[in-house]
Amino acid sequence: MQAMTTEARDLAARVRAVAQQAGASAVAIADAAADGVTQARMRAAFARGDFTTWRYDDAYAASAAEPASILPGARSVVCVAVAYATNARSYIRPMPLAGRVSNYAWSQDYHRRVRDVLAQVAAMLDASAGECATRIVCDTMPFAERTFAARAGLGWIGKHTNLIAPKFGSFVFLGEIVTTLQLEADAPLTKSCGSCARCVDVCPTGALRGDATIDARLCISDLTQRTDAVPAELRPLVGTWIWGCDLCQEACPPTRLAGFTGDDAFAPRSDDQAHPNLPALLRLRSSTFKRRFRGTAMGWRGAAVLRRNAAVALGNALDRSAVPALAESLAADPHPLVRGHAAWALGRIGSPRALAALRERQPAESDDGVRRAIGAALKSWETFTCAGALEARRTSSAT
Numbered sequence: 001m002q003a004m005t006t007e008a009r010d011l012a013a014r015v016r017a018v019a020q021q022a023g024a025s026a027v028a029i030a031d032a033a034a035d036g037v038t039q040a041r042m043r044a045a046f047a048r049g050d051f052t053t054w055r056y057d058d059a060y061a062a063s064a065a066e067p068a069s070i071l072p073g074a075r076s077v078v079c080v081a082v083a084y085a086t087n088a089r090s091y092i093r094p095m096p097l098a099g100r101v102s103n104y105a106w107s108q109d110y111h112r113r114v115r116d117v118l119a120q121v122a123a124m125l126d127a128s129a130g131e132c133a134t135r136i137v138c139d140t141m142p143f144a145e146r147t148f149a150a151r152a153g154l155g156w157i158g159k160h161t162n163l164i165a166p167k168f169g170s171f172v173f174l175g176e177i178v179t180t181l182q183l184e185a186d187a188p189l190t191k192s193c194g195s196c197a198r199c200v201d202v203c204p205t206g207a208l209r210g211d212a213t214i215d216a217r218l219c220i221s222d223l224t225q226r227t228d229a230v231p232a233e234l235r236p237l238v239g240t241w242i243w244g245c246d247l248c249q250e251a252c253p254p255t256r257l258a259g260f261t262g263d264d265a266f267a268p269r270s271d272d273q274a275h276p277n278l279p280a281l282l283r284l285r286s287s288t289f290k291r292r293f294r295g296t297a298m299g300w301r302g303a304a305v306l307r308r309n310a311a312v313a314l315g316n317a318l319d320r321s322a323v324p325a326l327a328e329s330l331a332a333d334p335h336p337l338v339r340g341h342a343a344w345a346l347g348r349i350g351s352p353r354a355l356a357a358l359r360e361r362q363p364a365e366s367d368d369g370v371r372r373a374i375g376a377a378l379k380s381w382e383t384f385t386c387a388g389a390l391e392a393r394r395t396s397s398a399t
């Protein structure tokens with residue numbers, strides 16, 4: 001192992017001081033050697049199809065595990081964690097017909113905050129080197145953020161696949177600076193989840209396998225962010241989440257124990273931001289979308305995706321008072337994706353008015369996919385009604 005110079009040690013100490021002053025909750029340093037274990041784990045995950053919605057491939061695995069692919073000559077990786085858990089759920093009382101937004105997305109977009117911290121550290125390092133010797137990373141390029149954070153000892157990778165930082169739990173955002181400078185590296189932690197498996201048990205879709213791998217296709221967070229249809233068989237499992245999902249982390253003992261370590265900037269912009277009214281969200285148009293969601297982590301997929309998510313959530317809320325909004329969406333939403341999910345939701349509710357709205361729309365609908373969705377929604381009730389009628393006849397003839 002290379003002997004650490006005083007310069008590398010001093011620079012590491014300055015990195016820690018600047019990062020903490022800039023707002024990092026925790027900071028640690030890893031060496032920048034390529035990570036073969038991560039490359040193999042990623043390749044295996046992609047071969048299983050866990051990340052098909054992300055179109056990750058072997059080239060992604062190779063560069064994500066190799067800091068030098070981001071910055072030739074990379075020698076160190078500065079890893080920061082910014083805690084974001086606030087106690088907002090305790091003071092927000094959701095109104096009827098409200099959806100759920102994950103706590104990572106209900107405030108300002110975290111990328112800006114993490115990048116601000118990193119930019120201050122990078123500026124100090126660049127000035128020390130007398131040239132540009134850094135590259136900032138936060139979701140911006142292929143990079144195994146959790147691998148290097150774990151190698152730096154910022155925390156350990158839990159069975160829910162998130163990095164758990166000892167004092168902060170897993171509700172922390174990560175960001176890194178890859179640098180050509182030699183900095184004194186920290187040691188990885190020896191902690192692990194042990195026999196706990198609460199996150200695995202609580203996950204409604206079975207996305208977590210228990211070996212720190214995830215089938216992202218099943219994860220509600222992924223389902224709410226994809227741009228095509230949410231697979232019909234998974235929709236009932238999404239509940240009323242309309243962006244992201246916190247269930248596995250809310251169940252995680254070290255995360256619960258850490259409490260609310262995020263500052264006020266991570267509190268929801270408004271109660272409605274954390275628990276949006278679903279019928280109103282179903283009517284969301286691009287102009288309002290920009291005003292409400294630009295600058296949050298919910299702002300990158302567009303209004304139609306949020307309207308689709310509102311339809312799924314209403315199909316799970318099973319509240320008949322949502323039928324007029326869903327009928328309006330089925331008849332008038334400009335996006336077939338949304339009309340198809342509204343049809344599904346009306347079929348789930350299945351009240352006389354919901355079925356009437358489906359029947360009324362059926363002949364006028366021009367999109368094949370939506371027509372099929374209306375047919376499927378009506379058919380589920382026809383089957384149910386027939387089965388119910390047969391059962392009733394059988395019971396009455398038996399008595």
Ligand code: B12
Binds near residue numbers: 037225
């Ligand atoms: C794609 C992506 C998603 C996908 C896939 C998630 C996933 N688990 O991979 C989806 C949309 C599902 C998602 C969801 C969420 N995400 Co996301 N996501 C990413 C992104 C952009 C890429 C992740 C990736 O490459 N995955 C591919 C897998 C195969 O690789 P990997 O997970 O990075 O690394 C593996 C190796 O490191 C391996 N490994 C290597 N060596 C070793 C050794 C041992 C012993 C073990 C056990 C493991 C191990 O274990 C890791 C897990 O398998 C990252 C940013 C980034 N560039 O890293 C953010 C990121 C992972 N997401 C983040 C967040 C906040 C979330 C959500 C919490 C948001 C929410 N509330 O809805 C959820 C959490 C869901 C969950 N249980 O994972 C944070 C996580 C912070 C943290 N504390 O870990 C990140 C790091 C963004 C950031 N900069 O802060 N996300």
Ligand code: SF4
Binds near residue numbers: 205
């Ligand atoms: S975020 Fe939700 S759906 Fe995804 S793994 Fe965790 S509990 Fe499961």
Ligand code: SF4
Binds near residue numbers: 160198248252253
């Ligand atoms: S819930 Fe338990 S098993 Fe899952 S990540 Fe947290 S400590 Fe690990």
